Amino acid sequence: MQAGQITIVLFCVLIILILDLIRREKLSFKYAFGWFCGCFLGLALAVFQDVLRAFSRMLGFVLMSNFIFFVCVFAAIFLGLLLTVFMYQQQRRNDIMAQRIALLQEEIESLKSHNPK
Amino acid sequence: MRTLIIIPALNEENNIVRTLEELRLHGFEDIVVIDDGSSDQTAFKAAEAGVKVLKLPFNLGIGAAVQTGLSFAKRCGYDAVVRIDSDGQHDPAFIRDLLSGIGQGHDLVIGSRFLHPDSQYRSSFVRRIGIHFFSWLISSLAGARVSDPTSGFQAFGEKAVELFSAVYPTDFPEPEATVLAKRAGLSVCEVPVKMRSRMSGVSSIRYLRTLYYMVKVTLAILLDMMKPAGRPRG
Numbered sequence: 001m002q003a004g005q006i007t008i009v010l011f012c013v014l015i016i017l018i019l020d021l022i023r024r025e026k027l028s029f030k031y032a033f034g035w036f037c038g039c040f041l042g043l044a045l046a047v048f049q050d051v052l053r054a055f056s057r058m059l060g061f062v063l064m065s066n067f068i069f070f071v072c073v074f075a076a077i078f079l080g081l082l083l084t085v086f087m088y089q090q091q092r093r094n095d096i097m098a099q100r101i102a103l104l105q106e107e108i109e110s111l112k113s114h115n116p117k
Numbered sequence: 118m119r120t121l122i123i124i125p126a127l128n129e130e131n132n133i134v135r136t137l138e139e140l141r142l143h144g145f146e147d148i149v150v151i152d153d154g155s156s157d158q159t160a161f162k163a164a165e166a167g168v169k170v171l172k173l174p175f176n177l178g179i180g181a182a183v184q185t186g187l188s189f190a191k192r193c194g195y196d197a198v199v200r201i202d203s204d205g206q207h208d209p210a211f212i213r214d215l216l217s218g219i220g221q222g223h224d225l226v227i228g229s230r231f232l233h234p235d236s237q238y239r240s241s242f243v244r245r246i247g248i249h250f251f252s253w254l255i256s257s258l259a260g261a262r263v264s265d266p267t268s269g270f271q272a273f274g275e276k277a278v279e280l281f282s283a284v285y286p287t288d289f290p291e292p293e294a295t296v297l298a299k300r301a302g303l304s305v306c307e308v309p310v311k312m313r314s315r316m317s318g319v320s321s322i323r324y325l326r327t328l329y330y331m332v333k334v335t336l337a338i339l340l341d342m343m344k345p346a347g348r349p350r351g
Contacts, residue, residue: 023343028287097174
């Protein structure tokens with residue numbers, strides 16, 4: 001089996017895996033959308049390798065594999081950055097919820113003390 | 118029939134008071150506004166108008182806001198819930214038509230702008246294509262003839278409140294909710310309503326988002342067909 005065929009099979013497996021994660025509610029479509037776009041793009045380039053070869057040469061890469069490696073490294077960096085941003089947003093939301101809980105707790109205690117029954 | 122009107126709202130300070138006044142003119146007093154993390158005075162103006170306000174600490178989306186309202190209704194023991202949007206598009210004069218559907222034994226009643234003979238509401242061309250596409254998709258997959266699958270003007274009976282307070286789609290929930298209801302064995306019907314243009318402000322569903330919406334909801338509906346019916350999330 002050639003590398004291109006293996007790539008196509010792996011991308012198809014990945015797409016099915018993502019669909020199953022969405023079906024089992026382990027992943028929402030909103031966050032899977034980027035993965036779908038990446039998978040379909042990868043699938044298309046694995047099928048039309050000449051396009052990928054021509055594009056990598058146009059950018060100055062001697063070997064197509066070097067270009068693929070370069071793209072993967074920067075995709076991983078970009079994904080890491082996105083995840084960092086997402087984690088920060090989740091941390092802020094946790095902080096807000098913790099503060100609200102504290103304020104609600106105080107309000108409840110205050111109501112209880114004014115109305116013991 | 119004890120009825121609660123739920124109004125999910127996001128940055129609708131210019132519309133919320135008029136919407137509430139209209140509801141009161143039609144005799145509805147049990148109203149709750151779910152403020153979905155507005156950055157304006159929506160919650161303040163609603164509270165000032167004398168209605169209950171559930172303030173979500175940050176924006177969770179329309180699905181979570183509606184689910185919050187339904188959970189509140191379930192906790193308070195309401196027999197029926199009517200969802201009305203805060204932008205003035207939904208005419209409260211048709212709420213009793215929605216509730217009559219609940220009274221006839223239906224669990225989910227959808228107000229359809231396409232069934233009313235005098236309706237002059239026009240959405241964008243792309244949105245109309247989306248609406249017709251979902252109408253066909255839901256009819257084919259769930260066996261529910263729905264002419265206005267994206268209508269948020271809906272009434273929920275007790276069974277629908279029970280189902281959707283446990284599981285409700287997140288963003289762009291209406292078409293998916295209809296399929297969920299049918300798969301859970303609920304009775305779904307439509308009644309004709311008139312819808313109006315927004316009083317002010319901008320719709321949260323714009324042109325480019327319409328395409329994303331169509332892809333997302335289509336996939337969500339297809340995947341929902343593969344899930345066990347009525348299973349709560351989490």
